[in-house]
Amino acid sequence: MNHLPTTRYTRAGACRAMTLVAMALLTGPVGVHTQAPAPATLDIYWIDVEGGAATLVVTPERDAVLMDTGWPRADARDARRIQAAMRDAGITEIDYLLISHFHQDHVGGLAALAERVPIGQIVDHGDSVERDREQGRAIWEDYLALAEGRRRTVTAGDKLPLRRIEFSFVASHGAFIETLEPRPPNRLCATAVAGPVDQGENSRSLGYLLSLGGFQFLNLGDLTPNHEYDLACPENRLGVVDLYQVPHHGGGGAARPELTWALQPTVAVTNNGPRKGGSPASYAVVRDAPGIQDVWQLHRPLGAEAASNTDPRLIANLTEEDDCLGYWIKATVQPDGRSWTMTNGRTGYSRNYLSK
Numbered sequence: 001m002n003h004l005p006t007t008r009y010t011r012a013g014a015c016r017a018m019t020l021v022a023m024a025l026l027t028g029p030v031g032v033h034t035q036a037p038a039p040a041t042l043d044i045y046w047i048d049v050e051g052g053a054a055t056l057v058v059t060p061e062r063d064a065v066l067m068d069t070g071w072p073r074a075d076a077r078d079a080r081r082i083q084a085a086m087r088d089a090g091i092t093e094i095d096y097l098l099i100s101h102f103h104q105d106h107v108g109g110l111a112a113l114a115e116r117v118p119i120g121q122i123v124d125h126g127d128s129v130e131r132d133r134e135q136g137r138a139i140w141e142d143y144l145a146l147a148e149g150r151r152r153t154v155t156a157g158d159k160l161p162l163r164r165i166e167f168s169f170v171a172s173h174g175a176f177i178e179t180l181e182p183r184p185p186n187r188l189c190a191t192a193v194a195g196p197v198d199q200g201e202n203s204r205s206l207g208y209l210l211s212l213g214g215f216q217f218l219n220l221g222d223l224t225p226n227h228e229y230d231l232a233c234p235e236n237r238l239g240v241v242d243l244y245q246v247p248h249h250g251g252g253g254a255a256r257p258e259l260t261w262a263l264q265p266t267v268a269v270t271n272n273g274p275r276k277g278g279s280p281a282s283y284a285v286v287r288d289a290p291g292i293q294d295v296w297q298l299h300r301p302l303g304a305e306a307a308s309n310t311d312p313r314l315i316a317n318l319t320e321e322d323d324c325l326g327y328w329i330k331a332t333v334q335p336d337g338r339s340w341t342m343t344n345g346r347t348g349y350s351r352n353y354l355s356k
């Protein structure tokens with residue numbers, strides 16, 4: 001019985017031949033049939049700046065918006081990490097640099113970045129409210145020296161003129177957008193209290209809401225709990241979102257249930273460092289949000305309560321700062337906004353999600 005091997009051989013040969021024909025058809029004669037390139041994705045990078053902030057948005061048209069620049073460092077570590085993400089996204093310039101507020105972990109890396117990368121407009125919430133304090137004054141004067149002449153101050157409701165995506169500021173200098181459409185009272189507010197008023201820079205933080213088709217990403221910088229309450233109560237001004245950057249590095253009290261649960265994010269990202277942010281209290285609030293599927297973290301928290309934590313596959317960096325190679329987390333949003341993929345820059349591990 002030798003026909004079986006013969007049959008196999010014949011089939012395999014036929015398959016190869018068909019593949020060659022199919023490839024020739026797909027390739028076509030050179031220059032006769034040029035296909036338009038597939039539209040690029042919307043890419044969002046959470047760059048590891050060790051407990052500071054640097055979130056890079058690159059639109060399908062390759063417009064680039066970076067919010068925050070990490071820490072001041074003699075070795076320009078955080079600027080180099082931002083550059084690495086830019087290379088991955090295939091861009092060479094930042095069109096809009098947003099400074100969420102005037103603290104070192106957000107604006108500190110500006111000088112090093114400006115030396116290395118062309119920056120278009122620099123966007124802020126207005127003058128620093130900490131410029132009369134010693135450290136606040138130094139940060140403010142360094143900022144003005146670099147930003148004067150290309151500075152733009154925005155108020156809540158302003159938009160960035162980006163192609164294809166909607167990019168709206170929802171918070172600036174302690175003021176917020178009005179509710180865009182009538183919404184029912186937020187039941188989570190019934191027992192909530194606003195909490196102490198914060199008068200510092202965190203409370204003035206910029207926040208934005210980005211939309212591409214049905215996909216929505218919300219980034220509130222370091223906005224303080226009392227203002228999270230203002231956005232959530234008596235009604236949730238922001239609606240529901242798909243992807244949410246947990247405010248203030250996910251520190252203690254940073255994620256308020258009234259807002260986090262009303263937003264119903266499918267995925268949340270915490271831009272914490274090994275020993276800054278990523279608190280068990282905020283993690284618990286986010287993990288319990290209705291509809292949440294995953295919480296991604298830039299760092300495994302190495303503090304005392306590190307046991308209360310997310311799936312290790314969703315954590316980009318595991319070590320202390322001195323040993324850290326600074327891997328990013330990346331969101332890749334399909335051009336129609338219907339779905340997106342989250343990827344761990346350290347391992348390449350990824351998960352897919354559907355927009356609401």
Ligand SMILES: [Zn+2]
Nearest residue numbers: 052103105222
């Ligand atoms: Zn911060």
Ligand SMILES: [Zn+2]
Nearest residue numbers: 048317324326
């Ligand atoms: Zn790190």
